[in-house]
Amino acid sequence: MEVFCIKQELPINGQIRAKEVQLIGENGEKLGVVNFNDALNMAEEKKLDLVLVAPNAKPVVCRIMNYGKYKFEQAKKEKEAKKKQKVMEIKEIRITPNIEEHDFGFKAKNARKFIESGNKLKITVRFRGREINNSKAGEMVLNKFIEELSDIAIVEKAPKLEGRNMFVMLSKKI
Numbered sequence: 001m002e003v004f005c006i007k008q009e010l011p012i013n014g015q016i017r018a019k020e021v022q023l024i025g026e027n028g029e030k031l032g033v034v035n036f037n038d039a040l041n042m043a044e045e046k047k048l049d050l051v052l053v054a055p056n057a058k059p060v061v062c063r064i065m066n067y068g069k070y071k072f073e074q075a076k077k078e079k080e081a082k083k084k085q086k087v088m089e090i091k092e093i094r095i096t097p098n099i100e101e102h103d104f105g106f107k108a109k110n111a112r113k114f115i116e117s118g119n120k121l122k123i124t125v126r127f128r129g130r131e132i133n134n135s136k137a138g139e140m141v142l143n144k145f146i147e148e149l150s151d152i153a154i155v156e157k158a159p160k161l162e163g164r165n166m167f168v169m170l171s172k173k174i
Helices: 036-045 067-084 101-116 129-148
Strands: 020-024 030-035 049-054 060-065 090-095 120-126 153-162 165-172
Touching: 020 036, 020 049, 030 036, 036 049, 036 060, 049 067, 060 067, 090 101, 101 120, 101 129, 101 165, 120 129, 129 153, 129 165
Parallel strands: 020 060, 090 120
Antiparallel strands: 020 030, 049 060, 120 165, 153 165
């Protein structure tokens, strides 16, 4: 079970420290500047809460509302916004500089699937032992991948050597 919380808790009823407040009714109508105790009594008569909505205003602005319902609505909106969010994932494919043709085809097919599903792709060439002396071979393999996927992907970061790895970042063409 997930619990959603509002970013900031608003002061309500007795938590408000002000002598006079600009009061807004439950339907959004302005009721003018009112003594704090009178505003609190009005809210209690309607069995609602007095909520501080603008603490920096002069005088502070309070609203009569059902605070529990307001918090629930905010949590619901937050949950909806989270649902519509698309999380971008970075998928990684690791290869060696002397990859065989069949392995290359298999990895390219998987890379194509990752990019088509909207993910970014990081292709890493790992150099083992003395392979690092021939880093051109790794760069050639990466360029071959870039060429293979050029119809659906663009290069986000060009081939770059870091330590014993060389990598390139690809993302979907827009």
